[in-house]
Amino acid sequence: MAGIKELRLRIKSVGSIKQITRAMEMVASTKLRRFQDRAVASRPYSEEIAGLVSRLSSMLGDDMEDQPLFSPGAGDRTLVLLITSDRGLCGAFNTNLFRELERWLAGRDVSKHDFFVYGRKGAQYLTSRGRNVTRFITDPPMEEIDYHNAALTGRMLTSEFAGGAYKDVFIGYSAFESMVKYTPQITPFLPLTPDALGGAGEAQSEAIMEPDAKSIFESLVPRYLETRIYNSLLESLTSEYASRRFAMKNATDAADDMQKALKGVYNRKRQEGITKELLDIVGGTEAVK
Amino acid sequence: MAGPISLRVITPEAVTLDTTCSSISFPTTDGSVGVLKGHAPMVAALGVGELQLRGDAGDSAMFIAGGFAEVRDNVVRVVTDVSEPPTEIDVERASKAAERARARLETNESAEGEHLDVLRARASLARAIMRQQIASKYRR
Numbered sequence: 001m002a003g004i005k006e007l008r009l010r011i012k013s014v015g016s017i018k019q020i021t022r023a024m025e026m027v028a029s030t031k032l033r034r035f036q037d038r039a040v041a042s043r044p045y046s047e048e049i050a051g052l053v054s055r056l057s058s059m060l061g062d063d064m065e066d067q068p069l070f071s072p073g074a075g076d077r078t079l080v081l082l083i084t085s086d087r088g089l090c091g092a093f094n095t096n097l098f099r100e101l102e103r104w105l106a107g108r109d110v111s112k113h114d115f116f117v118y119g120r121k122g123a124q125y126l127t128s129r130g131r132n133v134t135r136f137i138t139d140p141p142m143e144e145i146d147y148h149n150a151a152l153t154g155r156m157l158t159s160e161f162a163g164g165a166y167k168d169v170f171i172g173y174s175a176f177e178s179m180v181k182y183t184p185q186i187t188p189f190l191p192l193t194p195d196a197l198g199g200a201g202e203a204q205s206e207a208i209m210e211p212d213a214k215s216i217f218e219s220l221v222p223r224y225l226e227t228r229i230y231n232s233l234l235e236s237l238t239s240e241y242a243s244r245r246f247a248m249k250n251a252t253d254a255a256d257d258m259q260k261a262l263k264g265v266y267n268r269k270r271q272e273g274i275t276k277e278l279l280d281i282v283g284g285t286e287a288v289k
Numbered sequence: 290m291a292g293p294i295s296l297r298v299i300t301p302e303a304v305t306l307d308t309t310c311s312s313i314s315f316p317t318t319d320g321s322v323g324v325l326k327g328h329a330p331m332v333a334a335l336g337v338g339e340l341q342l343r344g345d346a347g348d349s350a351m352f353i354a355g356g357f358a359e360v361r362d363n364v365v366r367v368v369t370d371v372s373e374p375p376t377e378i379d380v381e382r383a384s385k386a387a388e389r390a391r392a393r394l395e396t397n398e399s400a401e402g403e404h405l406d407v408l409r410a411r412a413s414l415a416r417a418i419m420r421q422q423i424a425s426k427y428r429r
Binding site for chain 1: 297299300301302303304317318319322329330331332333334356357359360361366368370
């Protein structure tokens with residue numbers, strides 16, 4: 001058994017760890033709220049864009065197959081945009097995504113996959129496994145992501161695809177389902193499929209097109225892709241902070257329990273010491289009499 | 290046919306305007322379009338310019354750049370990248386942007402190369418000028 005002095009030290013260090021994890025929990029909750037608000041605020045826009053795309057694509061019908069982004073690219077490589085976190089201490093957030101990625105990669109030719117990465121953790125993971133990280137996006141830092149920069153990434157992916165080196169593009173990220181549920185997933189991004197756009201939806205009767213359906217569609221599709229990137233980033237960030245808050249809350253609770261248990265042992269030892277001393281004194285006075 | 294139509298201006302960051310009014314006009318890529326109650330369904334690609342609306346609460350305007358407008362069942366939905374009411378336009382920034390764009394156009398346009406840069410400079414010049422115009426029109 002540890003001495004009484006060591007016990008006191010341990011209680012103290014557990015206490016300071018508890019303070020830190022509690023602070024991190026609070027930081028994570030405020031950030032979580034911020035990203036959640038942004039995710040909610042961006043929803044009307046993406047719904048509107050997605051609605052327009054599906055209505056227009058049902059109007060265009062078969063013409064859509066001719067659009068360049070609707071057929072697989074000429075190359076034989078696959079591009080994956082992987083969205084992870086910059087920092088650790090967020091529970092199994094990144095690990096779950098990596099596990100999903102490995103499952104997805106199983107049976108595929110890994111050497112034919114290139115990666116674009118958001119988040120330092122993802123870059124570390126992929127480089128340590130010798131995967132081909134073509135681009136590690138650090139500017140701007142993930143937490144300052146806004147629509148404009150997400151759009152730049154979207155354009156980058158689209159132009160890589162249109163350049164012909166790749167046959168398809170995927171996004172790997174953690175979808176935010178609820179405060180305690182984030183589902184890592186790898187979803188197809190390009191080429192677009194009419195099904196994914198909800199092409200079979202309500203066929204709208206002739207609306208006036210200004211200037212014409214095809215050119216509207218052509219400028220609409222890039223925007224649709226941009227909103228998808230933006231939403232994936234926001235969802236990933238929200239999941240990250242939800243996950244971190246949860247992990248830090250668990251750590252704080254565990255530290256609390258540990259502190260209590262240690263305090264129990266410490267008090268018992270202290271009492272033992274006092275009793276022993278008292279016995280000594282009493283024994284001493286008895287002997288003197 | 291005067292009557293209420295509802296208008297929603299939606300950007301990636303927020304819904305910046307959600308109101309009803311009696312008439313709306315917005316800039317499309319092929320010129321300005323006005324919408325009254327009972328307008329036929331329409332989808333339009335938007336240009337850079339001024340979204341004007343007239344309603345019971347008076348007239349107001351907004352700077353918008355790019356995006357789409359959809360008119361359906363007396364609801365106008367404007368989906369755009371940027372929307373700024375006149376009071377929020379940063380005039381100083383706009384005039385700096387205009388200067389920069391002009392300078393870039395002067396050096397590049399004669400050189401014939403860098404086509405993309407010229408296009409981009411033109412677009413940014415158009416935005417800056419429009420911002421200045423709207424700001425000077427509504428801000429006294």
